[in-house]
Amino acid sequence: MSVSDLSDRSRIIFRELVDSFLTTGTPVGSRTLSKLGSLGLSPASIRNVMQDLEELGLLAAPHTSAGRIPTERGLRLFVDGMMQVAQPDARETALIDREASTSGAPLEEVLSRTTAALSGLSQCAAMVVVPKAEPQLRALNFVPLAPGRVLAVLVGMDGSVENRVLDLPPDLPAAVLAQAENYVNARLSGLSLTAASGRLRQEVAANRAELDRLTADMVAQGLAAWSSDGARPILIVRGSAHLLDSGDLDRTRLLLEELEAKEEMARLLDQAREADALKIFIGAENKLFALSGSSVITAPYRGADGRIVGVVGVIGPTRLNYARVVPIVDFTANRLSRLMS
CATH class of the missing domain: 3.30.450.40 (GAF domain)
Incomplete structure (x- = not known):
């Protein structure tokens, strides 16, 4: 529903009612609206229009009051089509x-x-x-926990230390952990996570990383574990x-x-x-x-x-x-x- 779907009388009464409700926070009755003077309508005429607006789902009548309040649908119509924004002072x-x-x-x-x-x-x-800010990598260490599980200890240039548990192949040689640490600390230290991941990909693609597939995958997984929530x-x-x-x-x-x-x-x-x-x-x-x-x-x-x-x-x-x-x-x-x- 849009504002144009309402008659002029319904539009005016609806706007006055919502304005009054947003100001006072209390249900608005037909007698209150009739006293505004700008409508020029009797309470009975206003009640009829309010009933129509209620049937359209724009107003509701709390059981504790004879007045009406705007529904969420009514507030949406008001905000989208009737609200006159006031500039901050x-x-x-x-x-x-x-x-x-x-x-x-x-x-x-x-x-x-x-x-x-x-x-x-x-x-x-x-x-x-x-x-x-995206953290910058100072060091990355891997600590075996159990077969197939390794704790990645990530140290940032700002001194922050965070841990992530990685799931790895259970038969991964211990030498792979040491090789991964040495590569990160020698080639990636001082870089942001994005830059470190980018350099790893480039060097692996150009065969300059001197890493086997398992080691490269582990470094990439360690960086990804940090970047997933590090920033x-x-x-x-x-x-x-x-x-x-x-x-x-x-x-x-x-x-x-x-x-x-x-x-x-x-x-x-x-x-x-x-x-x-x-x-x-x-x-x-x-x-x-x-x-x-x-x-x-x-x-x-x-x-x-x-x-x-x-x-x-x-x-x-x-x-x-x-x-x-x-x-x-x-x-x-x-x-x-x-x-x-």
Whole structure:
């Protein structure tokens, strides 16, 4: 359904009702709308239109009230076809600009501060995916654990140490482990994972690696085990306490539990990255937040080469002031893009 499918009267009443609901958070009755003065309709006439909108699935009547609230379908129609976006004011933009400046601080700290500022302005929980720099390899050691299982100990140039368990042929000679270590530490040390993997492929193809097939495969597997999650983005969430203001403790508890599902959250934000633009998820449109009935607004930000490197956004109840929050999220993403360039 689109806005054009509604009559002029239905469109006006629907917009006024949604505006009132997003402002107050309470069901809106026909008498409340009739007092606005701009409609020029009696409560009875408004009730008839509201009934029609309910039959279309755009409004719902909570059993505790005679008023109506917009459904998730109704909110989607409003956001896509009726919402008039308000630009962030000077105070809001100045705050985001101040926090999204390098000032010599580590990138993760700057993004954390910016996300906290976004949370305060939106009165929602705010989140950002921090692009983690690809680690550089210093050394790779292999420690036998059991037949067919080897512990790969990976040391980065920054001093970080990570372990991965590899499954290998059970009859693999011990000399292969030593040869693999010697090759990595002599030929690949100091390279990023991407560069190290590329050099290995080139040297094997040109027969310069002086490695047999088993050793080359083991080095490649060790590098792949690290790169599969060594550069996994970091998810930062700030301002979860704002969610307690919704008044619905059961939904808030569910939402906080959903926020703890870091991997699912990262997957959601990956979807937002693929969208290549600001995206709004309302309630059950995203499976992760179907239980709590929450809305998520996300926008990607870009690096110096123009490619998307992360996502910033907010999460809160479906009763968000979308017209105000959407441009703040968009502005924050633009400032983060400028920070990364």
